[in-house]
Amino acid sequence: MRLSRMLSAGAVVFVTCGATFAAASRDHHAREWAAGCLGCHQPAGGTIPLLHGQSREALAAKFRAYRDGLQFGTVMPQLAKGYTDAQIDAIAEWFAAAKTR
Amino acid sequence: MTNHARRRVVAAAGLLPFAALAGCATSRTSASRASVVVVGGGYGGATAARYAALWGGDAVRVTLVERDAAFVSCPLSNLVLGGSKSLADITRSYEPLASHGVRVVHDTASAVDVERRRVRLARGDELAYDRLILSPGIDFFFDRVKGLESEEARALLPHAWQAGPQTAALRRQLEAMRDGGVFAISIPRSPYRCPPGPYERACQAAWYFKRAKPRSKVLVLDGNEEVQSKKALFTTAWSEDYKGIVEYRPDCVLTEVDAKTRTARFEIADDVNADVLNVIPPHGAGAIARSAGVITVNNQWCEVDFLTFESKKAPHIHVLGDAIQVAPLMPKSGHMANQHGKVAAAAVLAALAGQPPNPAPVLNNTCYSYITDHEAVHVASVHQYDAKQQTYLTVPGSGGLSAAKNAREGDYGLAWAQSIWAEMLG
8 A cells, every 4th residue: 555655656756757857848949949049139139120028929920921921021031931830839939938037 | 977967957957846855956066067168169169158058057067168369250251351341340259258157268179088078278278078069160271272381371372261360461462452453262162161251252352442443353263163152142243233343263173372473273274363362272170170080071071960969970079060061051151050059059958967859950041141331142041850861951942042132131131240249159
């Protein structure tokens, strides 16, 4: 009885850690993908807009508008076509939260 | 690395949030931190150091070894040759990196002891590492062009393919050149650092001549069979903006120079006599890569695992930037090196934490070339990791070029530089 309780407690810890690990990995992938944007999109960038703190929905919509040819631009319409939907959503989410980081 | 240090990296990376509850918490002494040593403070190395420190937190000690006292950018350095920018405009300090957790050691890395995981510095110190990131840029094969072997000859023919004193020396020669003179640029065979760079250089020299010495000529002597980047945009500039000034000659594989008479000789093409001769010599990965034994292709470039940028030859050593054997259509550019730096920093921290790297890294490239002092053109591309082929592939339909030179992108090019320098150096 005691052994099985210990085992089940262990299983809970294991599952929790596993879930945390998966979430942390996703979070890390998002920040790595987002970092790909930060060479240009810095506060020092002047005419290049800053992405931090914009809403997730607005950023993802603008990214897709570039991708789909609905938004005029110079490099962004060409770059946006190279990203997957999952990457676009993860990047938008990361920047939306970035103001608090 | 000790288990202790590994646990710390794991905890800092957010992967073991219950470490403290499990009784694993200990004070973070520098002795038990993992050591990440980065060699080379250019676009690749400074970025990797900055992100290793940012993402690694107090789980890692990050040391950047850089030979030069200040960073001088190769991108925009052609504007210094043209005279519309100064060297000061493209120079930045390494000092802010200290406040971002990066210890900068101004010395030359002279050797790598792969077995003992140590980097030897020219002044005698040794740095121990758990992971080493080499971003050594390029070194030239001066022995592959007859007549370039002596330092005396090279002093007469600055390459200006590493920005700084070389840029200043070539600018002085252009300023001293007579009106009606010939400025010749010799381009090595691809792959070389910065594919559009030589053609932008031709534009900037022509922009200067057009105003200051309008009877002068720019001769582009390409070791390749055609313009290697932004071809239509550059050829348009040469036939419109710089008509009668720039002349392009393909298939000029340089074999020999006479530095005193500024004569260039080629495999097949006719000899050229110039007033200012700019030889960009053949080059490969920087010398420290040779010491580390990570040069694997053609005695020139370093093959890496593209998920982590770890050398295919030496474990625990990652290589980035211009020194690597690139993936298909991946340019050797500062922007690309900056992208490598972030993927490598993340992979190094993951490895130190005993975790797998991000299985789907993506790289982008954006490169501006100046046609005039204020008008630029771009090339852009996106490179997704392909697990099956274990390389980066450009995404079909993505990427592209400017339609024509424009002032808006001239502004963006300058903004790009300010941004990326701030990202790298703080």
